[in-house]
Amino acid sequence: MTLPASTVGWLALAALAAGAVDAVAGGGGLITLPSLLAAGLPPGVALGTNKGQSVFGSGAALVRFARAGLVDRRMARVTFPSGLAGSLVGAGLVLLVPPSALRPLVLVLLVTVAVVLALRPAAPAPRAVPRRRPAAVAAVIAAVIGAYDGFFGPGTGTFLIFAFTLFLGARLQEASADAKVVNFASNLAAVALFASRGTVAWGVALPMAAGQFAGGTLGAHLAVRGGDRLVRWAVLLVVAALVVKLGGDLVRG
Numbered sequence: 001m002t003l004p005a006s007t008v009g010w011l012a013l014a015a016l017a018a019g020a021v022d023a024v025a026g027g028g029g030l031i032t033l034p035s036l037l038a039a040g041l042p043p044g045v046a047l048g049t050n051k052g053q054s055v056f057g058s059g060a061a062l063v064r065f066a067r068a069g070l071v072d073r074r075m076a077r078v079t080f081p082s083g084l085a086g087s088l089v090g091a092g093l094v095l096l097v098p099p100s101a102l103r104p105l106v107l108v109l110l111v112t113v114a115v116v117l118a119l120r121p122a123a124p125a126p127r128a129v130p131r132r133r134p135a136a137v138a139a140v141i142a143a144v145i146g147a148y149d150g151f152f153g154p155g156t157g158t159f160l161i162f163a164f165t166l167f168l169g170a171r172l173q174e175a176s177a178d179a180k181v182v183n184f185a186s187n188l189a190a191v192a193l194f195a196s197r198g199t200v201a202w203g204v205a206l207p208m209a210a211g212q213f214a215g216g217t218l219g220a221h222l223a224v225r226g227g228d229r230l231v232r233w234a235v236l237l238v239v240a241a242l243v244v245k246l247g248g249d250l251v252r253g
Contacts (some may be wrong), residue, residue, distance in 0.1 A: 002203060003201075003204055008204055014060060014211070015208035015212045015215065016214055019211060019217060022219065023060075023061035023215070024219045024223045026157020029154030029156065044094075047153070047199070048191070051190040051191040052191050052194070053212050059213075060214075061180045065145065065180055075135065075138050079138050080147065081142075082142035083146035088193060089150065094151045138168060141163045142185075146185065149183065149190065162181035173224075176223050177223075
C-alpha cells in the first residue's frame, strides 16, 4: 500500500516519538497504531506494519540497555524464548480474525488498554524479597504478555515494567531494560509471521523504522542516565497522555 510522502514523513516522526517513549516507559504502540489507522491503512495491515517498524525501536533500546549492563542476561535466556513463543501464538490468532471484525476489535482494545493503564496511576514499588522461582515467574510473564503483544501490542512495555517490578522485585530502571528483551522477541516473532502473510506495508514500515531506531536509542539513553525517577515519571505521564488522547478520540467518534 502506497501513502503520500508527507503522510509517511509524519508517521516517521510519530515513530521517533514512540520509540523514545517506549524505551523509557512503554506505550509507544498507542502512538503508532492509531497513527497508522488514521493514515488509512486497513487494521490488519496497520497491525503488521506496526510490528515491522517497532522491532527496530525495541532492538535499539535493548542494545543500549545491554551496553549499560542493565539487562539480566540469565533471566533473558528464559524470557526471550518465552516471549517469542507467546507472540507467535498471539499473532497467529489475530490472523484468524475476519477483516470486517478487526477494526472495531482494535478500537475496543485501544480504549481498554488506556483504561487499564489509568487504573494503575502509580508504578508499583519493588518487592523487598523476590519470589523463590523468579525464572519460572518471568517465563510466564513473558509468554502471556508476549501473546498479547503478538495479537495487539500497544501498552506491552508498560505492562512488562509493572509485572517485573511487582512480581520479580526489579527496580524500575532494570524492569524497563528487561522488558525490552521480551518486547524485542515478541516484535521479532510477530513481524516474521505478519510479513510471511503479506500484511506489512514495508514502504511505510521502513521510514518509520528509522524513526523508531533513533527514538529507541535516545529513550534508552535517557532511561540509563535518568534512572528510576525518570522511568517512574515517564510511566505516569505516558498513562495520563494516552488516556486523554484516546478519551478524546472516543468522544469525537
